[in-house]
Amino acid sequence: MMHTIKNHRSIRKYKNKNIDDKSLNEILNAGIRASNTGNMQVYSIIVTRNEELKKQLWDVHFKQNMVLQAPVILTFCADINRFSKWCNFRDAEPGYDNFLWIYNATIDAILASQNVVLAAENKGLGICYLGTTTYMADKIVDILKLPKGVVPVTTITLGYPDENPELTDRLPLNGVIHKETYNDYTEDDINKIYEEKENLQETIDLIAENKTQNLAQIFTQKRYTKKDNVFFSNQFLELLKKQGFMNNK
């Protein structure tokens, strides 16, 4: 267990080898054992293997090649549709079309996804989370025919690894942990916490390549700009409204 957790790395190249149904079911069954809000299981998992659908998903996930290469794409969705339908068929009035429940359902979907990831890695499979899911959620809704009450939260590509990348760095544990209450960071704290990351050869190469003064500017000017963040925030909020999660009155 600890070995699997400690050796996680994102896999972006996959062998041309399918995943059999039995293995996939074991992995998915691990997913549904995760904790979830009130045991309501307000999430769904879409298993996509079809080449034409994968091509459409690849297109919206910024054309990242692993979406085409991986034999299985799992899209984890917040889902109050199933639970609300159950309520309606039982003469119970569902009240889950609001912000609290996109939040709860998102948490449920992510807990399930991380169980799936570790179960998959334990079987020798590799995965990559696709953060593009939130950015392109409206397009994914169309491709996967998600009804009202369902929103894609994250996606993982799943397959047998055809690469063995290095572990990525992490901030030192004391940089993300706080004892008792939050201890806000001084400039000196920040310098210490980021020192190792800023001095990696990889970082130095990235700065040269991107022609910025430092690593932070790569994030703010290239990877995750304020302009993009604001754009995707509004697009995603619009989608939450459209999918029926913003009836907060």
Next chain:
Amino acid sequence: MMHTIKNHRSIRKYKNKNIDDKSLNEILNAGIRASNTGNMQVYSIIVTRNEELKKQLWDVHFKQNMVLQAPVILTFCADINRFSKWCNFRDAEPGYDNFLWIYNATIDAILASQNVVLAAENKGLGICYLGTTTYMADKIVDILKLPKGVVPVTTITLGYPDENPELTDRLPLNGVIHKETYNDYTEDDINKIYEEKENLQETIDLIAENKTQNLAQIFTQKRYTKKDNVFFSNQFLELLKKQGFMNNK
């Protein structure tokens, strides 16, 4: 690994036995190995052992006894404060005070939490997720002194189990999985998916106890009412605004 995942159950009674720092650090180190958005690690984990603080947390977590009993309380927070401070000290303009980033940071915090949970269970510890974190987020911000840019996402109680509860039921796998695209549910589908849950002795007892017609009504009339859901939705959205995550312009 699969054994740990398959045997997860929430633990609400703990032995009067502390968790040593070495074990806790190993568990937390498992947490930070989880995937996260752009390797930005936009989350923090607050480790609370202090009895007086635990009492305050117990009070806001609906006075659930496990908060007092467990030797360690871990509050997982979405955190753009540290990353934004780093940007500011590096002459880079952070643009993460918007909805996209409370969403990304929530996902990061939850991925870390589930790694922590499995690493803890693998060591013989027990945990319970506290969904009350979202409901009472504004109070938790005060107790844990969370600055702007930080929002509590979930909490786990952590300790040595003093009970061995039954596994809770789950919907059958085919009730939460969709092949290729979303297959919306007919009434017949819903009946089949919920049949086992509705016929559990536990369910029958609950219905008698709650004097409702069926299980769905326990959820809609007692546990998660529309009125409460709307109230907590607005309260949580207010908090997101206050903590600086809703600058979407």
